[in-house]
Amino acid sequence: MKTLLTNARLIDPEAQSETPGWLLIENGVICETGTKEPGEQVDETIDCNGHCLAPGIVDIGVKVCEPGERHKESYRSAGLAAAAGGVTTMVTRPDTLPAIDTPEALEFVRRRANEAAPVNVLPMAALTKGRKGREMAEIGFLMDAGAVAFTDCDSVIANPKVFSRALTYAKSLGALVIAHVQDPILSDGAAATSGKFASLRGLSGVSPMAERMGLDRDLALLEMTGARYHADQITTSRALPALERAKKNGLNITAGTSIHHLTLNELDVADYRTFFKVKPPLRSEDDRLAVVEAVASGLIDTISSMHTPQDEESKRLPFEEAASGAVALETFLPAALRLVHADQLTLPQLFRAISLNPARRLNLASGRLSSGAPADLVLFDPNKPFVLDRTTLKSKSKNTPFDGQRMQGKVTATYVGGERVYG
Template sequence: MTNPLMTNPLMSSRTHLRALINADLLDPATGRRQRGAVLIRDGLIAEVVRGALPAAPEGAEVVDCQGALVAPGVVDMRAFLGEPGAEYRETLKTASRAAAVGGITTLVSTPETNPPVDNAATVDFIRRRARDNAIVHVAPAAALTRGLEGQELAEYGLLLEAGAVAFTDGARSIANARVMQRAMAYARNFDALVMHHAEDADLTGDGVATPGELASRMGLTAAPREAETIMLERDLRLVRMTGGRYHAAMITHAQSVELIRQAKDEGLPVTCGVSINHLALNEHDISGYRTFFKVKPPLRPEEDRLALLEALEDGVIDVIVSDHNPQDVEAKRLPFGEAAAGAIGLETLLPVALRLANAGSVSLARVLDALTARPAGLLGLACGRLAKDTAADLIVVDTDSAWVYEREAIRSRSKNSPFEGGRMEGQVLRTLVSGVDVHVAG
């Protein structure tokens, strides 16, 4: 199978040997945290030294971390990157630079491009464009169905060979249960991961808010939460039938948490994600008809947000994603009901997650595991660990640093962030991809 992470020539001048010393090491996969050093050779972690490093190896470039946290780089499993066909919203170049600033070292791109990523040639195009233009790894997710139309399955074997890491129709759900059953069974033959958007689009209709007093008071059409649970429950029954690996791309409320919990207790090969927006925001953030807070599925009541945090800490929720969905100004400068859904999130994914950890809502180790080791493991990527012979995709972070996310500093091509002007916690001081600096804070 083709390596899904192609080397960017911008990273080709690797330093032969580097030493990150005086670091607060945290391996999210084990939860182990200790002062020490990391030695890097030819793009890989050569050694993780616990305790003081007696002396740096001869000829090594030494980076003194001055007590800052060193951890694996973030693996974002859900990001729309624009190319091909929507370069006016985002490009691989702009997205990768925003990602590097935010401590993301691997981006999993969704297939809702033009043309869609439903054939080997388009996977190859994205990988080659990323090789030439991106400064972080880009791992394409391919379409479950041809044209993202939910009818005819894509050629999973050829797509995997071309470098796809998983299969999804992005924000579209497969309504036909027979097609979804065939997709899971076909993917199982390759031990491939199916990432599905669990939402009954017919039941959601044109709903833009969660049912309740707020939606009624604002005069907004509601999208029932059952649209998520009905589709999720159907999918879990299909997992029982097929035995295929299934990942609910994003769950957003307490009822879905319980369905995933029961499936895991049953031993089904089921995992799930949650967006940072649904972990950090709630339905009251749309007050004033602020379209930057319009996302899909819509923001939920506070009790659902708290249930998601609890499920993340318990391990019921496996990964946190940015759900990066850039929209141009004209798509957001509309009445709330007509504005496009979506928010950018590459630069704020890690800082907002760290803010939640610093507030005691969830442990730091669990947050980092959900951002690094767990997504890397689900996708079969050789990163996400602070361990010998794994990829030297690393971040150096001052976890206590507080700063304000100003519009002028946004690197993404689109500027539709719900966190604009918000207080962030955790400053990424340095991002390394294959052992090479792709971001160093000024």
């Protein structure tokens, strides 16, 4: 089966180019791309109408609430939301009830995902048992069962001896460790970033230095162990110099940030709107701009949705008591396109951060438009305007900060292994 996608704007994050052309899919992989019409016969031709064709999004850090909280999000609903948002690979978090910390739990996740989700699902596993930071999980067995990375998510391992042992063991197996860089004592109970705004609103705050201190500690342990390491969310300007030094010193480190910290700031919380309560809390506008610049320069490698479903009962509470997190699988791309429309990122730079770099860090073949890569693709109109209505989202939970906002950019079609799963 040969499928030809013609009349497209090819967004190539490897070549950092944006060119008109066509793409040929054969047997689920990209066969060829070009600008002049191909001469060979094909089984199906699809006119892209001048829309953008890019590698599908590889989203590290998606929470799917199976097992334990299926009423918030299932693999079926998350998979449909991902397909609608152009996400072709979800890398799922282990912060479920119970945590994904045994090969048996991981096998359940893989089986459920393969049955229910129309997109690729790659599970991460907990780094310590129960994500409690006391005893290392069975990293070797979990890797054999299919874990692509190890993380305790926002449960920071406070004991440096436990964390260093886990990093040393992960290094011996070539495993990737993903860490949440916050000092756990300073950030405990915080609902906002400390400063004048938090004080005026009477909200308990955490200093941006908590992120810098958390990163500094991890970098020291990384220098000691030499492990493969990824910081899940860098959100403050204070952490960027340390990250830059670590990369220049040759440490095996990459870093990401979330789409909410790139497109929102602390002032969005003004009316105690709990849909804007995320972890870490939204930062100042200066921090937001510094992090956007770090993504543009390549200092921050990846952008993720940090999709965290919460039900109405968890969010309809006083701000400090409400649960943190927001759904973002469907809003990821249109929110990210705000940065493109503001001339802060180009489309190739954006897809380097949301497709190519995440795939490279996980040693995946996807995230590129080169010959032989899987035909995991997103076709989208970057200029299509719409007003977001959260009730239309395919996620079971509707806790999005973008409800009612004007956005630009609609997914036209999503392909996984050459098969259309949306559009």
